[in-house]
Amino acid sequence: MSNQVTRRDILQGLAAIGGTSLLATGATSALAQAGKPAAWPTKPIRVVVPFNAGGATDIIARTIGEALAKRVGQPVVIDNRAGAAGILGTDAVVKAPADGHTLLVSLSTSMLINQFLYTKLPYNPQKDIALVTQIAAAPVTLVVHPSVPANNMKELLAYVKANKGKLSYGSWGVGSYAHLAGAYMSKTMDADMTHAAYKGEAPMIQELIGGQLQMCFSSALNTKPFIDSGKLKAIGVTGKERMEILPKLPTIHEQGVTDDAYAIYGWVAMGAPAGVPKEIVDQLYGHLREIAKDPKVLERTVGAGFMPLMNSPQAFRENYQRDMPIWKALVEEAGAKLD
Structure with missing residues (x-):
């Protein structure tokens, strides 16, 4: 039940950052065939962090938000909605319009683990969250x-x-x-x-x-x-x-x-409400791929004790499927279950 950062994970991240990922190439081709990309963003972007301000996840979200705002020409507002192990903030995102103007920066807790921990959740992580990127691996x-x-x-x-x-x-x-x-x-x-x-x-x-x-x-x-x-x-x-x-x-x-x-290790990742258009996810990830090269972003990510990834949506989905049985087993072994 091992979940170390593998050579494959690192290569996926490097390929994505270098612009050579199959997903990025495919997305570019699709956009070219469909004509000009969808207009995005058309208003300020809200990034929900389901934890208190000042923590490692919050700092990473603010660092990326600052860089994203400069690239897209719209304000990026960090909205800290702490409570219930990340459930409150995550639920606010999945219920928001799927137009790319509400994003989630959270931990594997709310995006993956809670589905095995809680008997009832107001959202289904596998169906209600569009996976954008794993920003970083998060050993502690x-x-x-x-x-x-x-x-x-x-x-x-x-x-x-x-x-x-x-x-x-x-x-x-x-x-x-x-x-x-x-x-x-x-x-x-x-x-x-x-x-x-x-x-x-x-x-x-x-x-x-x-x-x-x-x-x-x-x-x-x-x-x-x-x-x-x-x-x-x-x-x-x-x-x-x-x-x-x-x-x-x-x-x-x-x-x-x-x-x-x-x-095992957790991760910090970005998600969006399910149903957000692929063209918008592709545009967003294109910006994130460039932001990942920023020395300031790298310094803060490493400074928080994280290992930079910023992999593609496809790589994120593959890792998510790989991680699920591992976390499920840990929850069961720990005997943790909540209503």
């Missing part, structure tokens, strides 16, 4: 309070197992990777840890620093300053590749803990 760090007597993953697991019912872990929302991975750790170690869900990463990190929590998974954007200052202790990184922003921090996998739950 595992950090603990300095008082936790563990310096690597194996030591942490031993500590968790020896302190049944005494420890708490945080997440940035129910159903997030931080929740599922923490629940998986608790279950496999028979630790009976308490889960504390927060509205975003920032309050979670402050609680961890304050000692109300013992551990959490979180983006490097939020943890690196406190790792550097010694206020948090870093245990490892998810996925199978080290982060460029934290090159000395080993992955959990390379520490010999090879559970798929820690090798």
Whole structure:
């Protein structure tokens, strides 16, 4: 149940950015045959981020929005609609007109995972969201309070197992990777840890620093300053590749803990309401492909602990189908289910 960034994923992204993807070529031919492209955008573009301002997803959305506005000549407004593990904001997008003026920048949580976590959703991720691009792969760090007597993953697991019912872990929302991975750790170690869900990463990190929590998974954007200052202790990184922003921090996998739950990674992606015309998606992706080359965008993406992808809609759809059974299994293994 591995989901590392593969050579194929990277080649897909590079091919797309270089303008040589089959999808981009096909889209260009189709537009040429149909005449001039549909007029878009004709008014300001709203980008909904279903999480609080200031988080890694929000920063990526604002960076891309700023670059997109310059290219299309229309304002791009970021609309933070946090709540219910990304459901509220995502639902607002799928119910918006499918004219390319309402977009979604979110995590795999609301775009994929929630369909396995919740018994009822107001939208169907597979039918109601048009997949535009995976902006970046999103591995995260595992950090603990300095008082936790563990310096690597194996030591942490031993500590968790020896302190049944005494420890708490945080997440940035129910159903997030931080929740599922923490629940998986608790279950496999028979630790009976308490889960504390927060509205975003920032309050979670402050609680961890304050000692109300013992551990959490979180983006490097939020943890690196406190790792550097010694206020948090870093245990490892998810996925199978080290982060460029934290090159000395080993992955959990390379520490010999090879559970798929820690090798998997989420992603940050862009979507739109289902039914948006292909011509508009092609125009949008054409701009995104160029934006991906912008040094400022690359710097902020890497600085947030992400691995740039910006792949084509077709590559996104293929990866989505590949990832679905993996996330479904993790939700089941974690025993997480919500109404």
